[in-house]
Amino acid sequence: MTHTAPPVEGLAHITLPVHDLEAAERFYVALLGAKLVRKFDRETFLRVRPGRAHEADADNSPLHLSVQFGHAVELDLFLQKGRSRPVPVPHPHLAMQVRPGDLDTCIARLQQAGVKIDGPRRLGPPGHASVYFSDPFGNLLEFVTLGYQGPVMDGPPDVSQL
Template sequence: MNEVQDIQNQVQATITGIDHLTLPVHDLDLAERFYTQVLGAKVVFRTERTGRMPFIAITIGNSPSIDLFLQPWGQPAINQVNPHLAFAVRGEDLLDLKQRLIAYHVPVAGPIRFGTPGHGSLYFHDPSGNHLELCAKDFVGEVNLEPYDMEKLSYQWQG
């Protein structure tokens, strides 16, 4: 046996899932309003704003928490598709969620299908420029099969 196999045989620990994700944001107050008001997130923890690494932890549905860290860099370029964070939604809710984004003056592309039949997604950005997706794997409505113009999703949201 080699050393790696010895360690694998001795250590029976396993990774059980994702605990949290982090996103850099330019403005914590604006990010909190966007994620709670527009996306329905709940704040589960916050650090002092004057601390060394100020952040807000949010949850959306049954997903791992998302820690929104005050950091003015690290967001993807406007024309860069990845990385992005995709939230699972029900197909029957996708068009209503699109209308909600529009009502909050958030530019949105979709429904678009890049995946398997029955898949529909909406693409948009948070106020800091992080790329987000609402993904329904059971969407029965019409979808666009063509790529969208990422630059049309750029905006200044004031909440």
Template sequence: MIPVESIHHISLNVKDLERSKAFYSTIIGLKEIERPPFDFPGAWFGIGEGGQQLHLIVYDGETLREGGIDSRDGHFALRVRSYKESIAWLDQHGIQYDARPKARAGFPQIYVIDPDRNVVELNAEVCDLE
């Protein structure tokens, strides 16, 4: 068995780095962190307080994603403090989402897609809509 301690980072392919940086900083609320001087463009973001990271990598290849939001597609999930506040924020910024306040998973979920059609799940411990 491999003694896994935690997830360190998630890497996503993006086509327009500035557009993706704006989405992950302004809409999702992640803070950009220092990135080593690789020989290809990209950006790193810190996630929460546990040291996890999101790495954006500029990639000109093809992806499989063509349709809308699909929760069964490959995605990553971020735990949010408030389901209600997250919905309000997405509405305020005109971001399309699939809200599942009573999800079968046992916790409320919101699915969004980033500008490069990567699926992101936002979930909360409880549904605080009322």
């Protein structure tokens, strides 16, 4: 190669598959506290693209929610109707940074909602803590922090229980 790659300015968005937009909104916005940036549901899609209803009803649908945690890149949750909930695997996963003093509150909130968790675990330096869980669609997620003072388990996560 003789040409230098142009600089990438950053990530525009990340996508995850979901099979129910309302459940995704309840989980990501109501439970996890993400900001709803836009909702591209069936009604919106048909208003913008009236002649393309077949796309809205397809398994690989353009319908989605865009959410955002803090000032991070947008997370687009795309409707994939024919997708079943897979068994989570350790990678890939989406890790969300929280303050050390907020990790226990995050854990309690997940547990109160009936979400199974693994952790907190320490995989990094002292004070590192990670809590793994999956969304209702089988996408693996993580809360991660540095400076955590609570008890932690050592070793990689056991996501088979999630």
